[in-house]
Amino acid sequence: MAFPRQVFLDPGHMSPMLYSILHLCGQFSTDDLKNFRQWKSITPGHPELDLAHGIENTSGPLGQGHAMAVGSAIAERFLVARFGEWMSHKTFAYLSDGSVQEEISQGAGRIAGHLGLSNLIMFYDSNDIQLSTQVKAVTSENTASKYEAWHWYVQVITEMMPERSARLCRTPWQKEIAPALIIGKTIMGYGARSNDGTKMEGLTSTTDSRSPKQGFLLRKPS
Numbered sequence: 001m002a003f004p005r006q007v008f009l010d011p012g013h014m015s016p017m018l019y020s021i022l023h024l025c026g027q028f029s030t031d032d033l034k035n036f037r038q039w040k041s042i043t044p045g046h047p048e049l050d051l052a053h054g055i056e057n058t059s060g061p062l063g064q065g066h067a068m069a070v071g072s073a074i075a076e077r078f079l080v081a082r083f084g085e086w087m088s089h090k091t092f093a094y095l096s097d098g099s100v101q102e103e104i105s106q107g108a109g110r111i112a113g114h115l116g117l118s119n120l121i122m123f124y125d126s127n128d129i130q131l132s133t134q135v136k137a138v139t140s141e142n143t144a145s146k147y148e149a150w151h152w153y154v155q156v157i158t159e160m161m162p163e164r165s166a167r168l169c170r171t172p173w174q175k176e177i178a179p180a181l182i183i184g185k186t187i188m189g190y191g192a193r194s195n196d197g198t199k200m201e202g203l204t205s206t207t208d209s210r211s212p213k214q215g216f217l218l219r220k221p222s
Contacts, residue, residue, distance in 0.1 A: 005089055006072050008057050010065030011096035012046030014125065018055075018094070019043050027054040063102025066122070069093035070108040073120040073179070088119070095124040097135045100143055113150035118176040123169075127188040144183060153178040158185045 009018050016036065022028050028043065035041040042050065048058045057068050072091045079087040099105060112120055124143070128135045144154045153175075155168045165184075172180030 006056055006069075006076075006091045007054070008065045008069040008072065008091070008093040009047055009055075009059050010062060010069075010093060010099040011125075012059035014094055014096060015043070015045060015047050015059070018047060022054045025054065061102075062096070062098040063104035063108075065093055066095060066099050066102070066105040067108040069120065069122065070112045070117070073112065073117040074115065076119055077115070077117065091120050093120075093122040095122055097126060097128065098130055100124060101139060109147060109152070110150050112179045113147070113152050116151070117179045118172070120179040121169075121172055122179070122181050124181055124183045125186055126183050127186045129188045144181075147181045151178055153180040154183065155180070156183045156185065 007018070007021075009015065019028055019033055019036065023030070023033055032041070032043050036043045037045045042053065046059045047055045049055055056072075057065055059065055069091050076087065076089060076091060095105075100109075126143070130138070144156055148154050153172050155171070157165045157168055159165075169182055172178075172182075
């Protein structure tokens with residue numbers, strides 16, 4: 001017996017991705033997805049703790065999901081040390097630009113690197129857009145270098161190459177060398193009408209005539 005994974009979501013507005021993944025795992029029905037952000041729906045805009053449907057945490061203040069994931073990864077290492085490898089599993093987290101800016105994320109990130117939590121993998125959707133402005137208006141730090149300084153394994157994905165992206169994501173899973181941060185340089189809402197991303201934060205998308213396959217999220221090579 002083994003626990004397959006735990007998944008934590010930091011930014012609530014990333015909930016459509018989480019619900020879609022859990023739908024493929026059989027946790028939500030198609031009707032549940034159609035009722036997204038509707039009154040009394042089990043698929044609210046900001047997910048709330050619902051273990052029966054695979055929701056590991058309530059999203060709210062940014063940085064909270066980041067810290068919860070680190071705490072869960074620490075707990076997993078404790079359980080493995082106490083009870084054996086049958087307790088072993090991976091902890092995943094999904095982050096946004098705002099997530100990595102919060103001070104609670106700084107402390108959690110440092111301790112994760114210090115402890116060498118190789119069971120922790122975080123995916124950072126780096127689209128350079130925040131609720132009211134572009135990210136460059138509030139910060140100019142190099143996030144990849146910051147996490148590397150904390151002894152994380154970091155990979156940045158910038159190209160529309162699914163096979164290479166999948167290979168980069170598998171590396172930390174297979175090698176278990178350190179906590180991992182996979183940074184995807186994306187375009188918010190790509191494939192929707194306002195595909196520059198500036199008017200997509202927190203809104204329901206209306207897609208244009210392009211197919212979903214054409215609305216790929218990763219940026220083209222420069």
